[in-house]
Amino acid sequence: MKAHRRKRLGVILFVAAGLSVAIGLTLYALSQNIDLFYTPTQVAQGEVNAGQRIRIGGMVREGSVQSAADSLAVRFVATDYANDVPIYHEGILPDLFREGQGIVVEGSLDNAGVFRASRVLAKHDENYMSPEVKAALDAAGTAPEGAVTRPGT
């Protein structure tokens, strides 16, 4: 094998080795960090184990928000208008958090069946409904007329 051929092979091997390490790492990181998405109905039917990190999308049920007077704790109900999930969150809610508004919560269920949200997301554009919330309402057959959606859903 000629010297420059050998060098080219060396470089190619080096790049290939780098790539495979990177791909391995990437797949590992991916498998560790996937947050599955559930609808309130799926949660109510017991598809989720306590402690498993998930996302839930739904609407904030009208009249369900109770915030503590002396702390940042807040309780509300996320619903797809077929089933409800009680949510507990400690922290400041996003600007657009309102009753009847679509939200996405991240966190896990505790043993009492209350969802402890580590993050509550509400969208900036009021007319824009996040695909997750839309999917949840579609699945429960309670999507409002004319909700903006994305292609393919």
Next chain:
Amino acid sequence: MIPELGSFSLILALCLSALLGGLPIAGAHFNNQVWISMARPLTAGVFVFLGLAISALAYAFITDDFSVSFVAQHSNTLLPMRYKFTAVWGGHEGSFLLWTFMLAGWMLSVGIFSKSMPEEFVARVLGVLGILIFGYILFMLATSNPFDRIVPLPPADGADLNSALQDIGFILHPPTLYMGYVGFSVVFAFAIAALLSGRMDAAWARWSRPWANVAWAILTVGIALGSWWAYYELGWGGWWAWDPVENPPMITWLLGTALIHSLAVTEKRGMFKSWTVLLAILAFSGSLLGTFITRSGLLTSVHAFASDPSRGFFILGILGISIGGSLLLFALRAPLMKGSFGFEYNSREFFLLVNNVILVVSAASIFLGTLFPMVYQAVTDDLISIGPPYFNTIFVPLMMLLFLFVGVGPLSRWKRTSWAYLAAQLSKVLFASLVIGLILPLIVLTKFSLAATVTLILASWIVFAIGKDISNKVSNKRSTFAGIKSLSFSYYGMVLAHIGIAVMLVGAALTSFFSEERSVLLAPGESVELGGYLFTLEGSKRIEGPNYIGDEAELTVVNAGELLTVLYPQRRLYVASGTPSTEMAIDAGFFRDLFVTLGEGKGAGAWSMTLYVKPFVRWIWLGAILMAIGGTLAAGDKRYRRLRVRAARESGRGSETQTSTELQPA
């Protein structure tokens, strides 16, 4: 009437760009001088008519013409004038017009600053950009015309601009980001023109380099502005969230960074030719992907525009044709490029190759994480999301590896650097950075911190290695001053950009590890201590702005017994749209930011709020600014102009024209 003129200008621009996409390229192919000479006038025409179109839209906003649907959706009579003007890019249609106009601006500058390049090459570059802009304008007219009217009954008043957008960040961030994004189309067009002509020599790299550097510098600023804006506007105290819409600019930036380094090898050593072309295509694809993700509404994100399916398919079409077409052309022409491997493992070429591999791998893993939820859903019908932990797990170690090489690269030499020389050069650098990294955190924090130590070692490694390189270069000159004067603009550009990397690294790492935050409920007169600062709520009052009402709290901050500052966080309700919005109060400093966001009022004047102390957060953006200045300096190097003239003279002799005729397909 004016909006119809805008629409009409768009149609004229479409016609001109169709000619621009056809004639000059055909002219270059068949050697028709008249068609070749059409490139510049047609470009100017496209620019003028797009300029007229965007002015017409701005006029509709300023005159509150709510019969135009886009204006009615994004403006309001109460909106302050500066936001009326900038609401032009406050939604999908207008921002796409701005995007297209910016491409026309880049095209015009290519037309102006290309006098020293061969005419047929310029014709091809402008022709390729003409095809691209034709696609954009067609998309606009077909699916998202900003001049569409509401007939027969226009609303009396507009729906108002999204409250989160009523901010200086919105005035600056989108235009800068677009400008940088679109700039990579120019580098792409250079690459495609080179493929078309078959002349893949160093001259091509030399011509593209300044354009790539400028586009990269502007993109750097654009991303940094977005990060800064998100930091103070969205109110979660973060500066980067790996949001699906933040990722494509990052992917483009990483590929662009790889590209400007690879172009250096192609220019100086005539190597990595096909790789450089491929990177130019990929960086451009990254910018298109960004548009696609934002405008198709395929991913959940704070940026997502409400969208309709036809747009997504159209953009996918543009994406497929331009990326597929250019990759096909690449596959056909790449074998014609003869590369050589005349370098050793300890050469600068090799270190730059390492830089490229790491950058491309980082870009690819971000790409994977961004699109994975979409693919996963298509396959399994389950919705998932990939959170920041994924991106951090991949990105942080890769960058740390890259930073090691950022130190080595500038000290190495082309072709071969002896290991002994490298070791001699770097041992002192290593020793100095170890000392700084181990001692400095101990003095400041009075305890050992692994995060601070690693960060400081890496940052000082980069900075000291550059310092060593400068002192090497200066030491063999007559005086230090003469030495410093003798170094080129592009060298100083590199120095600044690499120092920028170190500064950003310090900012990003220290903020991530040492920020403190606390959510509290404070009644008037109550205090809370955080990070050595005592925050006291003095009270709150009602406020009224031009188009909003709200509350403003007053907090005093005391540090070591002295009143440091008074902060006034607000909570606003925008009247026209009924949207609430929080306005952070920030006390910015070189070494730390104090940051307060107001939550809800809980009665009796008590407020929930989140307090943050964020050390070194400004360094992130300072680093980006240094990088951008570095990129601009490098682009302004005298030698490009000199070399361009020389290249033009060479090609005038006909040696390269001959090559290009040889490669014409029979």
